[in-house]
Amino acid sequence: MSNKRRTFLKNTGLGLLAVSLVRPKTKSINDSSNKTKIDQSACEMTTTDYFGEGPFYSDNPPEISEYIQGSESSKGNPLVISGRVLNLECSEYIPNTIIDVWHANHQGQYDNTGFNFRGFTRTNDQGFYLFKTIVPGKYLNGTDFRPSHIHFKVKPPNFPQLTTQLYFEGDDKIPGDAAASIDSGTFDATNRIIPLNMNSTGVMEGQFDIVIDGNGISVGTQEIHLNTGMIYSASPNPFQNSLTIKYGVFKKSKVGIKIYNVEGIEIAELEDRIMSAEKYEATWNPSKYLQPGYYFISISINNVQVHYVKVLKE
Numbered sequence: 466m467s468n469k470r471r472t473f474l475k476n477t478g479l480g481l482l483a484v485s486l487v488r489p490k491t492k493s494i495n496d497s498s499n500k501t502k503i504d505q506s507a508c509e510m511t512t513t514d515y516f517g518e519g520p521f522y523s524d525n526p527p528e529i530s531e532y533i534q535g536s537e538s539s540k541g542n543p544l545v546i547s548g549r550v551l552n553l554e555c556s557e558y559i560p561n562t563i564i565d566v567w568h569a570n571h572q573g574q575y576d577n578t579g580f581n582f583r584g585f586t587r588t589n590d591q592g593f594y595l596f597k598t599i600v601p602g603k604y605l606n607g608t609d610f611r612p613s614h615i616h617f618k619v620k621p622p623n624f625p626q627l628t629t630q631l632y633f634e635g636d637d638k639i640p641g642d643a644a645a646s647i648d649s650g651t652f653d654a655t656n657r658i659i660p661l662n663m664n665s666t667g668v669m670e671g672q673f674d675i676v677i678d679g680n681g682i683s684v685g686t687q688e689i690h691l692n693t694g695m696i697y698s699a700s701p702n703p704f705q706n707s708l709t710i711k712y713g714v715f716k717k718s719k720v721g722i723k724i725y726n727v728e729g730i731e732i733a734e735l736e737d738r739i740m741s742a743e744k745y746e747a748t749w750n751p752s753k754y755l756q757p758g759y760y761f762i763s764i765s766i767n768n769v770q771v772h773y774v775k776v777l778k779e
């Protein structure tokens with residue numbers, strides 16, 4: 466679909482149709498004809514890691530069950546990593562992308578005989594993925610410890626895979642690491658060093674959105690860069706009976722606030738109407754039978770999802 470056609474659909478209120486279309490691959494990151502549409506500062510391709518897959522990959526890992534990576538009896542600080550897989554322009558999210566992850570245990574050891582802390586998950590219908598694990602320990606690489614890291618192989622349907630590594634802000638081993646310290650060029654690790662925040666249950670949480678060559682479902686061009694609206698907070702998090710969502714609309718537009726479960730199934734719609742530029746608050750009082758677990762709250766502007774946050778139901 467051309468960008469003109471896409472704009473037309475959005476402007477005539479038929480954007481919902483555009484959102485449901487899968488666009489054939491027609492351009493690449495080198496296609497200068499599309500560059501005016503890209504906010505390069507906000508949408509950057511996820512880079513490969515200088516160390517590639519490293520020496521400890523095992524073929525044919527199992528599928529991660531119940532979003533839990535590694536055995537539940539494992540020691541270590543609980544960690545949840547989640548994010549979204551997007552195409553190179555951040556204009557489409559990519560469902561059914563295989564996210565194959567492996568990492569060391571809390572003592573910095575890999576399981577090289579079994580599959581503890583090795584497994585794959587998939588992005589859901591909304592392009593989201595999530596897995597629960599522990600903060601990996603550090604291991605010696607020569608005479609120096611490598612920073613804590615998680616290895617990823619990201620496999621979007623019908624496109625080449627990306628092999629990379631994820632690091633964590635504040636890790637004192639990053640500056641001395643040959644891969645994690647690279648801050649420009651092909652192996653630039655800057656956007657793969659993410660902050661971790663501890664939630665009120667003591668679980669560390671991090672968000673890693675992955676930008677990769679692939680085909681997905683339109684989220685629109687530019688709007689994902691938060692210039693039309695965003696969610697400021699969803700609290701308390703974790704929540705039990707009630708969740709308050711604070712968000713902003715920056716231009717008069719059709720606004721949707723929806724809640725998806727971890728499988729990408731829409732389970733609630735809190736707003737769906739024309740709203741003027743303002744700050745708003747919505748309250749969600751889900752059924753008492755709502756399953757504990759993670760949920761994604763998304764805001765859409767003119768039928769284009771522009772922002773999301775993740776919350777935990779206890």
Ligand SMILES: [Fe+2]
Nearest residue numbers: 519521614616
């Ligand atoms: Fe490693």
